[in-house]
Amino acid sequence: MSFATFFSTLYNYLVNEVLAGYYNLHFRRTRSQPKLRPLPPHISRHFIPSLSSAEGRLGQDYRLELLVCSASNPDPDAYPILFQHGVFGHASVWLEWMTCLRAHNYSGTTYALSLRGHGASWLPSSWFGMVWGVTHQDMCDDLLAGINAVRAFESGRPPVLVGHSAGGELVHPRTDRKYSSLRRRPIFDNWARMDPLVNLRLVLHALHPKSNISTPELMRKAYFGLDTKLEDVEEFGRWAPDYEAMRWPFATLGRKDGTGVLRRTEAADVVPNITDDGGR
Template sequence: MVFGPFVLQWAPPSPNPPAPTPLPDGITRSSIHTQSGPLELLTGLPKTASDDAKPPLFFAHGGFGCAEVWLEYMQYFSARGYPCYAISYRGHGKSWSPCLPTLYFTTRHTMAEDLAAGVRYVEAAESARRGASSTTRVVLVAHSAGGALSQYALSRKMIQVQGFCMLAAVPGFGSWSCYKHWALTAPIHFPYRGFHPRYVLATVPQIHEAFFTAETPIAHVQRFASLLSAYESMLWPVQALFAFVTGPDVLSSITGWGRPSRATESSQKEDASSEPSERLLVLAAEKDVLCTPSVLEDAAQRYSLAYKNMVSSGEIKGVVSTQREIRDNGVRFRVVKGLAHHLQNHEEWEKGADEVRRWLEQL
């Protein structure tokens, strides 16, 4: 048996950034040039001409992920008229990679700067593509630790979006409970793997157990494992263990709360009694052992309460309390049956995509 540390990668990729790999039809790869280095951006545009009524979608991956974990979602939504973009932060996918010690201690704020750079780039690209005179805001769809990173960026006003989907996302109200699954094994694996960041995701069985259902074929997990980054920032998730958002600080960076939903606009003219849309979707996976449905339901309830208080105090313009039922409060919470943490990478990934689509249709 190979000793634990030697099954893991300790050096940056060569070449750096890594060489490009083939992509499905309709998806292209480009680079966003930052002061630190180039970041990978995948793009999937609708094949047919549209009226540009549908918002651009910006996909943000979680820990050890990359832009390619979103390929199925990008193909699904671009085929339905949504311009799609997915970024890889530094050290992930085909973006430039710092050495392990540097990335190990890279802060959450630095990672959020990569996310914000991607959003700004897409805003400019979409505004130019549409011939818009004002900024075209994206709808942000963020997974796992990328969800926590997105909440941080929104709360610190690094970005603004016209909708936010927390897809099996680490909540910004503290994330200790998301790591219960590893509580017994982590103290053993951390020193055994030489304190490497992938100490709990070093093998395919570990990845299978944490990210997928028991029924998922091992060959499917092996293909997915090839997308994971060699190492990761350890400071980024540690900084999310304690609460770093209040609720209103995130919601205030989401625009369009006072606009009637698209579904309402199709049936009646805009007026004071029109139903505003739900701009925040909290989507959980039934069999997720990390960001469990109960953890995400708690986050949804906190954001719902924050929304209600902001409406009452007039902080959200264009919405009055009589327009909303208490059960909604601008936030939608759903649980996808039969899937686990990486619900966008399951064989039945369409289940989650369908929930996101239904939410997008009412924005």
């Protein structure tokens, strides 16, 4: 690579990704009201209490968004499905999947949950409180609240859990502690392989949690195909949180198991709970 090519590449990176992305980042709380994305008529929005709210540790306003899509031809034997978003996601990222399953005559009810600080769920009172105050266990508790709500809707029937990215990681504590079973888990590549400069950009963006998707192009690379229209990507970003709980994705490096010891989830913890009951 010639010096001119190297300099041009470096300049484009600093201007188009680092500098442009920096102006899209927020370092303070940006909203006090939930993001209520319009829903299609076949999907309804419900608000459920968080575990902390139910236990009296938080007020009744600390509610979580749960989207519900009933089947067009319901079958009481069909499994309910609970979709869980990942980092910078929200329940409504699953609208197309819920609609698709309904259109293809899936006979179970599908659900999608927004964790705290996401979608129309409650938001911690400060930027710092969300970014560094919310723990991995808080997110696990929110998911468990969603599971409990689905079981209440389904007369005690547990849901099949479908998680994307860090939302899939939240399933691990449910499976290796035998709260539920896992029915196949696809594995995909890691973020650093897709975006080799992600860590450098994170440092230049003062460790802001949204650094890796701070421009529409970066967001398209992370979440969509390169042929996706930028206006569709921007519509997705409109409903995404402006910042994220950093202790949630960091927990993928290892987590405490209740003894105060940081450990990685081992295959032996999860594999015994992977089941296949007739392909349903």
